[in-house]
Amino acid sequence: MNMELIQPFINSLDAVISEIMRCSARIADVTMQEGNYQRTGVAALVTLSGDIQGRIILDMDTAAASQAASDLAGISGEPSEETAREIICELTNMVIGNSVTQLNDRGFKFKVHPPELFLIDVGPRGTLDSETVLLRFELPKGAVYLNIAVHDNSHELVGSPA
Amino acid sequence: MVSSVGYQDNILSALQKGARHFVQKPVKPEAFYEIIRYVLSENAAPSPTAAGEAQS
Numbered sequence: 001m002n003m004e005l006i007q008p009f010i011n012s013l014d015a016v017i018s019e020i021m022r023c024s025a026r027i028a029d030v031t032m033q034e035g036n037y038q039r040t041g042v043a044a045l046v047t048l049s050g051d052i053q054g055r056i057i058l059d060m061d062t063a064a065a066s067q068a069a070s071d072l073a074g075i076s077g078e079p080s081e082e083t084a085r086e087i088i089c090e091l092t093n094m095v096i097g098n099s100v101t102q103l104n105d106r107g108f109k110f111k112v113h114p115p116e117l118f119l120i121d122v123g124p125r126g127t128l129d130s131e132t133v134l135l136r137f138e139l140p141k142g143a144v145y146l147n148i149a150v151h152d153n154s155h156e157l158v159g160s161p162a
Numbered sequence: 163m164v165s166s167v168g169y170q171d172n173i174l175s176a177l178q179k180g181a182r183h184f185v186q187k188p189v190k191p192e193a194f195y196e197i198i199r200y201v202l203s204e205n206a207a208p209s210p211t212a213a214g215e216a217q218s
Contacts, residue, residue, distance in 0.1 A: 019188040094187045097166020101186070104169035112167070 001032070001131050005052060005103070005150050012098035013058075013137065013146055016091060021071045025137035025144060033132040036122045037147050041065055042084040043118035044092040050110025052103060054150030057118055058092040060084075063142030089115045095146075108154065164189065 010027070017025040043059035060068065062078065068087050069079035079087065092115040100112050132149040163176045168186030176184050182201045185194060 016188055019190070094166045097168070097187065100167050101169045101172075104171070 001133055002152060004106070005152060006133060006148055008099040008102035009056060009095065009146060009148055010135065011102065012095045013144065015098060016094045017137070017139065017144070020091070020094075021067060021139065023140050025139055027135055028138040028143070029134075029136040031134050033134045033147065037132075037134075039118060039121050040143075040145055042081075042088045043145075044085075044088045044115040045118045046092060046096045046115050047113040048110050048150060049113070051108040051152070051154040052110045052150050053153040054148070056092075056096060056150070057145075057147040058088060058095060059118070059145040059147065060088055060091075061142045061144075064139050064144050065142070067139065067141045085117050089117065108152075110153075 014025050017023065037057055040059050041061040042065050043057055045055055045057045047055045065084045065087060066078050068091060069075040069083055072087055072090065073079075073083065075083060096112060096115070100110075103110075131151075132147065135146045135148070137144045137146065163181035163183070164185045164187060165172065165176075166187040168184070173184045183197055185197055
């Protein structure tokens with residue numbers, strides 16, 4: 001696994017959670033995943049294409065989504081399904097946006113597609129040429145999962161026809 | 163302009179296209195309030211430097 005590509009996503013998740021939810025996200029578990037992704041709570045997926053190719057899934061369990069709804073929108077108790085979906089898309093947008101900023105500053109150029117709600121229970125595998133890493137972050141209330149399947153495509157693009 | 167993507171090319175492009183300021187999300191409410199006040203003031207003008215400060 002290329003940590004140069006993974007680390008910005010970890011840093012960004014930590015920074016966004018810290019800023020929005022005023023708490024720290026502790027990495028509780030890191031696993032390499034070979035099978036399909038099994039959704040835990042409310043999740044959103046972002047696709048990248050260009051120098052970096054692949055997809056990232058951000059997934060929050062109910063407790064974390066409730067806390068995020070409270071911190072982001074002042075909602076107490078368990079948020080409605082619609083609110084939880086809006087929140088996961090906004091958090092994903094911020095985490096990926098901050099990661100993209102860091103990666104772009106390191107010279108990677110790529111396109112980021114808008115977050116899509118990840119509604120099916122069992123999602124896609126990583127692409128054939130990507131290793132998939134699943135990180136579980138523990139929050140004071142609940143957990144957030146970051147599923148990353150990306151690879152450095154810049155060398156392939158250099159040799160490809162225009 | 164408010165965006166989660168705050169790399170330099172993005173900021174410059176926004177300012178060149180008429181944005182008067184650039185703020186990267188997540189936004190700190192206190193800083194955002196000051197930026198809105200600044201942008202709404204008559205003397206506000208696009209400022210890449212100020213945009214960079216807003217990211218920190």
